[in-house]
Amino acid sequence: MLRQQMILAAFFLNPQGDHRLAWRHPRAPDREFLGLDYYRRLAEAAERAKLDAIFIADHLGIWDGYGSGLAHYANPRLEPLSLVSALSAVTRDIGFMVTASSSYNEPFNTARLFASIDHVSNGRIGWNVVTSALEEEAANFGRDSNIDHAQRYERAAEFLDVAKALWDSWDDDALVIDKTSGLFAHRERIHYLNHHGKHFKVKGPLNVPRPPQGHPVIVQAGSSDAGKNLAAQHADVHFAVLRSEAEGLAYRADMNGRLAKYDRAPESFKLLPGILPIVAESASEAQEKHEILETLMLDEVAIDLLSSWAGLDLSVYPPDGPIPSLPDEGTFNGWRTWLALVKDDANKGLTIRQLARKIANTGSVPLVAGTATQVADQMEAWFVSGAADGYNLMFPLLPEDWLNFMDKVVPELQRRGLFRAEYEPGTLRDRLGLARPENSFARRTGDD
Template sequence: MTSEASPSEVSEAAARHRGQSRRMHLGAFLLESGHHVAAWRHPDVPPHAGVDLALYQHLAREAEAACLDAIFLADSVATEDGPGAERLSRSSRFEPLTLLSALAAGTSRIGLVSTVTTSYNEPYTVARQLASLDHLSGGRVGWNLVTSDNANEAGNFGRDAHLAHGDRYRRAQEFLAVAQGLWDSWEDDALIDDRDQGLYYDPTRRHVLNHRGEHFRVRGPLNVPRSPQGRPVIVQAGASEPGRQLAAASAELVFTAQPTRARAQAFYADLKSRAEAAGRPRDALKILPGAYVLVAPTRAEAEDRQAELQSLVHRDTALGLLSRMIGNIDLRGLDWDAPLPELPLTDSGQRSRQQLLTQLGHDGGLTLGQLAMKIAGGRGHLSAIGSVSDVADILQDWFEHDAADGFNLMPPLLPTGFEAITRLLVPELQRRGLFRTRYEGTTLRDHLGLARPAHPGHIKAIANTLVKEFP
């Protein structure tokens, strides 16, 4: 009698056949108390976890010990003021670039990805902050470029109304172009520090941007040398049509919410094809769906822990989260036990998430209350709850069937939910040959297998040389 090979044996054989050329990329999405909306009420979570530096330092060390690619921090520049806001811990958090600067000092390999909105910032300031942090960390920074979906942010920046969806993306495209131009203010060898000649930099390798566009006028140059990575890694999370266009043209890492493998495969194929159409190699764009992961030694333990978290959810909290995630639409007047009605297309929130959650409710025949409780943990992302083998099988299945290049792991609560991932799940993925056992480089680009972008001036100089040599 013969038996079928286990998933781990199949994976290891496939990895050997490929020379282990393709492995998962794993990020750690660290969100205040954890990703479950009621995590802050759980006894394992320290009080005011979102502003607990010691906790974040511990989590960063955990992530680095597990050889994860990066830790990822979300952000909003306003408090949560919608339905049930007083029952959420989301309004208590560090400014992420400040926090990552502190974490950079206590780590040496883990990537550091920060969300920074293009809607309510200026490109010179953001380019300068990210370039500085990339130097401070030795080349480990990524920028999660977002357009704000929290309409409350407008009032903090002198605006009476939030920017419309299309306007936010047009601003974002120009914002990114300006930032990239500023990062190329200096060529790699511009700072010559020639003390004998008294020449600090080569003026022929210094470039003034002089950008004048629809949204910004920026002279430049940036007063920070070129980044150790050439440029910080560009991360993008939009899944609407403008978001996909921006990602295909410019992003190097994409975070996405996909609840099923079929949807993830369709998104993966679409975005890779768009990148190729934009003249980019498919592998220049890594796609990491979010994965709400609750892992335990046994399936029963995992399900019990999820049930415990669900029992802590107040109805107002669940409804408030759904109201926020479905497009900043107040759902309080609707029947908890009735299906979700047709909703107007949001112009101030996330259109892609509104469409995803609406379809999730309709396809599952869920009532408003059932949908609100269903997203209390993963907010529409892949939900993997079970034993180590259960969860590893799910991630492996998505990875090996072109649904993902890896995952942005979303622990339900901190720190214990994350420790279960790093100490139980990651070793199993390593045993299967799906994930690294040690870092092979020092920068975030190294971890992701991304090329260091050449300076445009350097490319131009090479082209000029070729013209002279071969007229």
């Protein structure tokens, strides 16, 4: 199941681009991001380029941070599973990695949704499991504050155990539909879970037969210690924030050690760092495009975002002064991954304004800007060294940067033999080089 070419997923959280204020750009979409045609154009371009998947991030609320977010950065977005159900009908091969929270959903409904879309799409769905760290999300689900960090990950692990068991509750050959005999399904091949755990009580079985992929591809993005342990136990694909090739190699070595604790081989786990690609006819033009995006940023939004990541209202401090003492990661209930990145940059002597604008403009993932050849060079280096199995492509401005990459960089990667020229047969899991999971009930009974 080894894959010899890089994995590419086109990512978006904000429908106008992954620069926080890309919506202000004159070539950014207006209200058309609420309609299917806009996303169909993006999906068709990515499928023509033979990308593995479109990765859709999500939050369960509008970020309003410490006051300025709602006016300048509300960023409404369509519910991703609803969007993907439509996109799967107008595409044939490209996969979809869709975010859904384990904090504010239930395993049965979530397992049913993903099994259904896996059937409808002929095996092209992945689930990006998140634990929802925003206070704004908690407030939409009857809570006064966020769920404790350790409890979120404990709940996520049990959630995944239950979801996988629900997908396995139908053996692959359980469904018969024999009209002559009247046998619809083999009763002995459909299983009750009778799960009684700390967080969930689920009888089962699922009312959808086993998905084409066995399990939809499991994606995870948290890089705290708890997040990496959850990824090592459950994830097929891991989205990481890595800022150098050396950091990627060290991260992979760390994850390989964690995988071994769960008797998993390194090739069963695909590491996809995020990058921000900007492609132009020259390096100077690419830099100019990036600088134009930076001019769109507002200091109040940047400082609000930094405050959210740091868990501390930094607007009350002088913007050109030093970063104050930040919360302890071990007790922080927000995004520990982002807090760690903020602390790392704070140690470099940046002011509040400088650090705020840095994270607001790039999100702490590497900017890869230049000609198609230069962008491909940087991508090839990490892939060949083993620091990455591929990339989550986080385009600063949509649709422009997305379309430029598909038209210019992908052909260069194909020319070098680093990326496919045609889709291989099979499911998303097959194309990623991932084994189809054995049915856990069949394993218990010795039945294949």
